[in-house]
Amino acid sequence: MLYKFKSRATADVIMLEANARQLxxxxxxxxxxxxxxxxxxxxxxxxxxxxxxxxDEAADRAQDAQPGAQDEREAQQDEGAPREPVRLHQRAAPFIDMLRRSAAEGHDVIW
Known part of the structure; x- marks a missing residue:
């Protein structure tokens, strides 16, 4: 299922259900x-x-600071493992932008 966020201030933002529910x-x-x-x-x-x-970013930096984290990441890339997952800030950015623009114009956001 998809979630479609709407506001009179911006274009629609469409997300997969799991990501929208998280936000x-x-x-x-x-x-x-x-x-x-x-x-x-x-x-x-x-x-x-x-x-x-x-x-989320602080937790990611802490994980990268652990000994051997870089070696493990390189080994996964050599094996053809998937690349870095999409982080929370990447998923949240369009939604946060919509909220900011909506607030500036005094509009609600619905879904």
């Missing part, structure tokens, strides 16, 4: 198939998403 949970919303983030709720949602992105 909605971080933003303080349930995982209902339909909902709204009001213009008044947007600043708190943006703050929560940015905090989660920062925590």
């Amino acid at each position: 909605l949970k971080i933003a303080g919303k349930g995982d209902e198939p339909h909902g709204i983030i009001t213009a008044a709720q947007i600043p708190a949602a943006i703050e929560a998403l940015q905090s989660a992105v920062a925590a």
Whole structure:
């Protein structure tokens, strides 16, 4: 299933269900198939998403700092293993941008 986020301030943002549910949970919303983030709720949602992105990046840096992490990554690439996974900041960026633009124009975001 896909989630389509809509706002009068931006183009639609479409995400796979699992990714959308993750971002909605971080933003303080349930995982209902339909909902709204009001213009008044947007600043708190943006703050929560940015905090989660920062925590994810810190965890990634900590993992990279462990001894042997670089050697393991090179070995996986040599074996044809998949590349780096898509990080939270990459998934959240379009949604955060939508929220910022919507807040600037005073519009709600619905899905």
